[in-house]
Amino acid sequence: MSFTILFFAFVAIVCIQIAYYLTFLFSFSIKRAEVRLKKHIPLSVIICAKNEAENLQKNLPSILEQDYSNFEIVLVNDSSSDETLEVMKRFKELHDNIKIVDAKPIEAFWGNKKYALTLGIKASKNNFLVFTDADCRPNSNKWLQYMSSKFSNQKAIVLGYGAYAKKRFSLLNSLIRFETVVTALQYFSYANLGLPYMGVGRNMAYRKELFFNNSGFNGHMAIKSGDDDLFINEVADKGNTTICTSEESFTTSEPKTSFKDWILQKRRHVSTSSLYKSNHQILLGLFYVSQLFFLVLGIMLLLLGHNWTWVVSLIVLRYIVLLTSFGFAAKKLNEVGLIFITPFLELFLISTQLSIFIANLISTPKHWK
Incomplete structure (x- = not known):
């Protein structure tokens, strides 16, 4: 029995x-990505960086070279101890569409990326915000065109795909990329079904007014992680969320190179899931x-x-x-x-x-x- x-x-x-x-x-999986590029709406690209001098030096040029007529880049230095701020200043001297926010550490928000991001969002001048990380680079110079084309009168959130660079003959790299595809398979599917539950900070966009109308990160400011998934879980719904899955809209990041670092990264990500909607x-x-x-x-x-x-x-x-x-x-x-x-x-x-x-x-x- x-x-x-x-x-x-x-x-x-x-x-x-x-x-x-x-x-x-x-x-x-079998749905084709719709491609309808539109007029260039004003964008603010926000990058929060902590000890990312080398990555900024390597990846900022690919963002500055975007084939887009109207965008600014807001660089947020989150209390870095390396030359991150100096690298930001050198880029700003050469490009007038760069704005720098130097987030000083304060006791109430010590080690909290959400505080630094909030300062960057407040400093941005445009209503349409695109988010990525310092260790990310766009797959093409039309990244901003594709991401911005998904905004409409109804759609205030655009969920993109953040890939990881491929390393040959690496089990860890294959595992990281596999987990990334499985996660994307889920959050893109649920978004298409009208149940959006998360996005990835490596590649996403939303309206600034949506952020402030929902009191920003206040509902989970005490949680160190979740500036991307917890915020999207809180404010996204069937009517205001869409996805962007054209290959030209992807970003690519350098993956972790040790199991220890990757496990710690995943522990931070998983720690927020208990706060998702039931x-x-x-x-x-x-x-x-x-x-x-x-x-x-x-x-x-x-x-x-x-x-x-x-x-x-x-x-x-x-x-x-x-x-x-x-x-x-x-x-x-x-x-x-x-x-x-x-x-x-x-x-x-x-x-x-x-x-x-x-x-x-x-x-x-x-x-x-």
């Missing part, structure tokens, strides 16, 4: 997983739990030899649907090389996510950087 219960539980889990991946497939927590939680139980129950049933032909058939069916959904998304996001090792990367990622969840129960990361 217990074997039968385990088997039917496995069947239910497989059905849940297939339902998720079919939803992702039809809501995002319906988002349920959807995301069920997806992860069903992934975990798919592996656990599948392995158990195979080892026990119970209905193994049905178990194998269900496993194969689930992976066909997974690879189809992930494959189309990976192609759209220029990560085709990951498709062939998806089952292995998924297993590794689920194990890593479980360890991160346990670690965050014990202690929560304190600083954004």
